[in-house]
Amino acid sequence: MMKKTIAGSLLALVSVFLIYGCTGGVKTYPNTSFKGVVEDGSKETFLKVADATVWLIPATDVAAMGKTPIEIKKDSPNDEPLEDNLAANRGRYLNAKTNARGEFSFADVPGGKYFVYVEPATAKYLPGGDKSRKALGTDELGAAPMLIKVSGNVPPNATYIGSTACIECHEDQKHFTKTAHRLGITVIGKQSKLQDFSRFPEFNKGLDKLMAGTKFWFHGYDKTRGFDKYQISTKAPADAASVSFTATFYKDKDGSLKFRAENAKDPNDPARVYPVEMTYGGAVYKQRYLVRVGANLFPFVQFNQNGDESFADRGRKPWRDYHADWFFNEETKKLANPPQAKSFDKECASCHYNAYTLTKTAAGDYKAGASNDRNGELDIDGDGKPNEINMGCETCHGPGSVHDKAKEIDMPATIVSPNKLAAERSSAICVQCHSRPQGNLKNDQPVNTANKMMLPGTSRNTYLKDYTTREDAAKGDYWADGLHSKSHHQQGTDFIKSSKHRNGNQLVACSDCHDTHDSKFPHQMKADTNKAESCTSCHKDSTDLKAHLADKAKCTVDAAKITCSDCHNTKTMQTGAGFGKGLTGKDGKNYWLNDITSHIYDVPRKDNKGVKGVAPGAAMPIPYTKPCGAACHDTKNL
Secondary structure (H helix, E strand, O other): OOOOOOOHHHHOOOOOOOOOOOOOOOOOOOOEEEEEEEEOOOOOOOOEOOOOEEEEEEHHHHHHHHOOOOOOOOOOOOOOHHHHHHHHHOOOOEEEEOOOOOEEEEEEEOOOEEEEEEEOOOOOEOOEOOOOOEOEEHHHHOOOOEEEEOOEOOOOOOOOOOHHHHHHHOHHHHHHHHOOOOOOEEEOOEOOOOOOOOOOOOOOHHHHHHHOOEEEEEEOOOOOOOOOOOEEEOOOOOOHHHEEEEEEEEEOOOOOEEEEEEEOOOOOOOOEEEEEEEEEEOOOOEEEEEEEEOOEEEEEEEEEOOOOOOOOOHHHOOEEOOOHHHOEEOOOOEEOOOOHHHOHHHHOHHHOOOOOEEEEOOOOOEEEEOOEOOOOOEOOOOOOOOEOOOOOHHHHHOOOHHHHHOOHHHHHHHOOOHHHEOHHHHHHHHHOOOOOOEOOOOOOOOOOOOOOOOOOOOOHHHHHHHHOOEOOOOHHHEOOOOOOEOOOOOHHHHHOOOOOOOOOOEOOOHHHHEOOOOOOOHHHEOOOOOOOHHHHOOOHHHOOHHHHHHHHHOOOOOHHHOOHHHHHOOOOEOOOOOOEEEEEOOOOOEEEEOOEOOOOOOOOOOOOOOOOOOOHHHOOOOHHHOHHHHHOOOHHHO
8 A cells, every 4th residue: 555644744733632522522531551352243253353453543633634625636645534644653653463362452542532443464354443433532442342343355256146145145134125226227117126116106207208108309409518418398399490309209019118219400311219228217306218229228318307397497397308419410410329439338337237347349339247146137248147237235345255155254254344444445435436536438437447346445545546537526517616516426525525524533434324225214314314313413512403503603593494404415416407496586586406415514605606696596505595594594695
């Protein structure tokens, strides 16, 4: 591992001094002795981990790092709060080795707070440990021996076996089949046994309209726009000359869905018929449709579940163009087939398929591969075995063949347990897709030179070095302040900039708030975000919301009418149509509500350069522009 360095003046803080925690209180800590044991596995099945190094990373150092501007780059000195601090300070941090029984001890630990971090001796285990996320005072460390659980690592020879094999042993996690991650791609007319749609009754609301028969007019071409260069309507526009082509969806005699493309500019140009094989999305705000063109699939047309025809913004109507420009050439005024290099397999599939691979054929097509699974959605490689073309258990836990065949006592060491990783490595599993880097294919797929995704447990720095050519989103994917994300699937882009990722008290991972295996709450949240308890269970100093509002914002609004997320989780990003109209500006125009939450957790101010003086329709959403702000914020002052 390349050693990272960090400015010594920022981190030369002595751990015997005081640190401010979430409660805002100040406490003096005693010197102490400290001992414990490092194991893998569960209470019933575990092995002791010998020769591991247990490090005490001063919470003051991590807190100091959290005050520095984060550097989003390869070999960043401050984007991995524990690993970067350790890399810069190995010579001065207290450490102890585990013996053959996994035992370790510290004879004299200076009073203070520390993160307890385990560094295994070999690649058999991954660094961190389940005690690495919360800073503990020496009074807690010395109170009783500590039991630390560390995550195993997938052996180099492990291969993918599919989620069905995992669920056969882990039946208690079968509800994973109800998550949006498992429902991302569906084969039309063929529900996989690994897909349970019961939580999403309107999942195929758009598909049903297409199956019933729908004709679209693509008109008003605007080459300056991104993926929606056309306006799309289900009625012929008044200006017939503005129409480039039409697409008529229909259910064929064999029950399959197809659409017929017809050239509105040139009636002599032969019509083209394309089969529509799969849906892409449907659980969260939108659904697109994967169209077969030769050997390749391409996304075409977007249905916004919350769209409204009365909205003037083309991005907020029920139907939205999605790369219709690939199906019509505006220069020749002829129908066209999409370019091979823009196929779904090459441009999108890596963050969806379990065990993604990609090969380029002699004909120039791109063929993606995925793990075999007898309950998989579709045989995509033609070997007669269905493939798992959605995220599976192994996406987050690693390929499971060795784990599946191991003796029970050896099983924990052969699979990744994200909850036993340091928060920064656990979150990296999610952030690789919930961000917008470019990988080695020079697109949004974060794949390495072998066209493969990162294995779970990989450090953020290794991921950035080996799987990205651009570390994160481009300038146009942020609002004018250059901080808050504007484009969707950038929750991780925001999160690593937040104080939850870097602080001296508790380092948060995505899975601390989201239940990765399913939840009864939207977005797999572990708690109801409409209730303050979803935040105050950790932020115990803010349980009195009225006092918190008065202290932080001099706000006197009725605390019963709002919750933490109204201010701290502004929806700066849009993926579907958003949530409609917000408040009205002084010019009579509406601010608009988006549908994807910022994960920076700050409260964007009205003097933000993306807000102040910006026309309502183009302004970054902030708490003041949401209906919850009507009680005490006047948008006319923005």
